[in-house]
Amino acid sequence: MASVEIRNLRKKFGSVWAVDGVDLTIRDGEFLVLLGPSGCGKTTLLRSIAGLERPSAGEILIGGQRVDEDVPPRHRGIAMVFQSYALYPHRTVFENIAFPLRAAHAPRRNIEEKVRWAAGVFGISAYLDRYPRQLSGGERQRVALCRALVRDPKVLLLDEPLANLDAKLRNTARDELKRFQRQIGTTTVYVTHDQIEAMGLGDRVAIMDRGKVRQLGTPQRVYEDPDDTFVATFVGQPPMNLLRLCDGAGPPGTLLGFRPEHFLPRAVLRAAEDARSFRFHVRRVEYLGSDRYLYGTLPDQCDPSPTFIAKLPATIGTPVLEGEAYEFAVPVRALCYFDSTSGLRRRG
Ligand SMILES: Nc1ncnc2c1ncn2[C@@H]1O[C@H](COP(=O)(O)OP(=O)(O)OP(=O)(O)O)[C@@H](O)[C@H]1O
Numbered sequence: 001m002a003s004v005e006i007r008n009l010r011k012k013f014g015s016v017w018a019v020d021g022v023d024l025t026i027r028d029g030e031f032l033v034l035l036g037p038s039g040c041g042k043t044t045l046l047r048s049i050a051g052l053e054r055p056s057a058g059e060i061l062i063g064g065q066r067v068d069e070d071v072p073p074r075h076r077g078i079a080m081v082f083q084s085y086a087l088y089p090h091r092t093v094f095e096n097i098a099f100p101l102r103a104a105h106a107p108r109r110n111i112e113e114k115v116r117w118a119a120g121v122f123g124i125s126a127y128l129d130r131y132p133r134q135l136s137g138g139e140r141q142r143v144a145l146c147r148a149l150v151r152d153p154k155v156l157l158l159d160e161p162l163a164n165l166d167a168k169l170r171n172t173a174r175d176e177l178k179r180f181q182r183q184i185g186t187t188t189v190y191v192t193h194d195q196i197e198a199m200g201l202g203d204r205v206a207i208m209d210r211g212k213v214r215q216l217g218t219p220q221r222v223y224e225d226p227d228d229t230f231v232a233t234f235v236g237q238p239p240m241n242l243l244r245l246c247d248g249a250g251p252p253g254t255l256l257g258f259r260p261e262h263f264l265p266r267a268v269l270r271a272a273e274d275a276r277s278f279r280f281h282v283r284r285v286e287y288l289g290s291d292r293y294l295y296g297t298l299p300d301q302c303d304p305s306p307t308f309i310a311k312l313p314a315t316i317g318t319p320v321l322e323g324e325a326y327e328f329a330v331p332v333r334a335l336c337y338f339d340s341t342s343g344l345r346r347r348g
Pocket residue numbers: 013014016017018036037038039040041042043044045193
């Protein structure tokens with residue numbers, strides 16, 4: 001096992017800075033998630049750690065050793081699982097998992113032992129004689145993970161490994177992966193653009209945007225205490241509401257942010273709760289079983305056009321009708337302020 005240290009890393013493709021000055025330390029044994037929209041540089045960063053891309057500038061250290069200049073991928077102590085899994089179609093599951101060990105000329109007994117151990121961990125012992133085409137997407141993913149693991153990597157690099165699975169299978173696979181990572185304690189860097197996956201898996205999450213890390217923190221920290229409007233609206237479903245305040249209605253040049261679950265009928269909040277009230281004109285009610293999402297506008301604000309969302313859990317039975325306006329409120333402790341030009345959080 002090892003820590004991974006990334007210092008001011010940059011990678012340029014043509015005129016595009018795919019990675020644009022990333023500083024990141026991944027602790028020994030940590031499960032770190034790189035989360036961000038398509039094209040923000042996640043894969044490029046991961047491939048740079050693996051040694052499959054040569055950085056334009058900056059440093060990468062694995063276990064305290066500098067690797068970015070001349071340590072080839074096979075000597076970095078890493079194993080990478082790609083989104084496509086890249087299994088060999090004409091080899092059995094056993095041979096797929098054994099492949100890196102054979103390539104390293106490991107003794108036969110050792111190979112047999114390792115493959116059976118990894119297959120056992122992931123519950124695919126019964127499939128060792130099958131071919132990849134005879135497996136479901138979830139099973140193939142486990143084969144790819146087994147193949148990465150038999151090499152006892154110091155660092156496991158996973159690029160959207162669950163993206164090909166259907167929603168139900170993804171839940172199970174997420175749980176399995178997390179339990180497994182806790183069991184073996186291998187430092188893991190996991191790439192995804194799915195915030196649910198990121199929040200559910202990561203000890204910490206690094207949120208990326210256009211080649212930069214916008215915020216690094218625990219899932220709870222990035223959700224409850226976002227550093228800027230990008231993080232505030234990227235993490236959370238539905239996203240945080242952002243309201244441009246009228247002159248005199250708050251600090252100038254400020255956006256007011258509040259999460260849909262904090263935007264509730266005033267009557268639901270305790271009377272003594274210090275809260276900011278808004279008249280909320282409900283345009284549409286979406287019934288989702290566990291919650292209702294209310295879409296509407298704030299007609300008393302200087303710009304009454306943007307849509308705001310309230311998320312009411314099923315436990316709040318207050319009747320809400322489309323086309324009606326109600327007094328809604330946000331507890332003051334749940335309000336966030338952002339600079340309207342830079343998008344950066346204003347604290348204090
Ligand atoms: N080999 C390459 N040549 C030229 N440009 C590239 C290359 N690889 C990536 N890029 C560009 O670098 C940027 C970052 O790409 P990258 O694949 O790292 O994004 P990503 O965050 O992994 O996106 P996704 O979620 O879609 O996989 C994109 O603008 C992409 O077009």
